[in-house]
Amino acid sequence: MLITSRCDPYLDITDILCAFHTWLVQHDIRRARRSPSCGGSYTASTDPVVSGPPVTAATVQATPSNQFTPNTVTIAVGGTVTVDFGSVAHNVFFDNAPAGAPADITAPSSNKSTTLTFNQAGTFVYDCHIHPGMHGTVVVK
Numbered sequence: 018m019l020i021t022s023r024c025d026p027y028l029d030i031t032d033i034l035c036a037f038h039t040w041l042v043q044h045d046i047r048r049a050r051r052s053p054s055c056g057g058s059y060t061a062s063t064d065p066v067v068s069g070p071p072v073t074a075a076t077v078q079a080t081p082s083n084q085f086t087p088n089t090v091t092i093a094v095g096g097t098v099t100v101d102f103g104s105v106a107h108n109v110f111f112d113n114a115p116a117g118a119p120a121d122i123t124a125p126s127s128n129k130s131t132t133l134t135f136n137q138a139g140t141f142v143y144d145c146h147i148h149p150g151m152h153g154t155v156v157v158k
């Protein structure tokens with residue numbers, strides 16, 4: 018008696034990897050690499066970007082209305098956040114000095130910009146000590 022299987026006996030690991038690679042490309046997983054075994058039609062520059070990697074630089078406005086805008090920014094490890102101080106003086110403190118946080122901007126600052134570098138992944142909450150309740154968040158990943 019002939020026993021048949023629903024599984025394709027000729028489906029080998031290359032076919033599985035090829036199908037997975039196609040899925041990665043369709044979902045624009047940016048780490049997907051062209052695989053010679055798949056024939057390769059994928060180029061990062063022409064495919065639409067659904068969600069890219071975190072930016073390496075962001076700017077936060079410290080506004081005269083006592084807000085950090087945008088309130089939360091997300092950057093890559095090693096990226097920078099430039100705090101753009103407006104006409105009203107503010108400062109920036111990473112309270113409790115979490116590991117990897119840049120130095121505080123202790124001096125009341127207005128009409129200037131200061132760039133902070135984040136070399137460790139994490140979520141860094143900062144406050145202005147002049148204005149209670151004025152705080153923002155930098156997510157580094």
Ligand SMILES: [Cu+2]
Nearest residue numbers: 107145147148
């Ligand atoms: Cu302030």
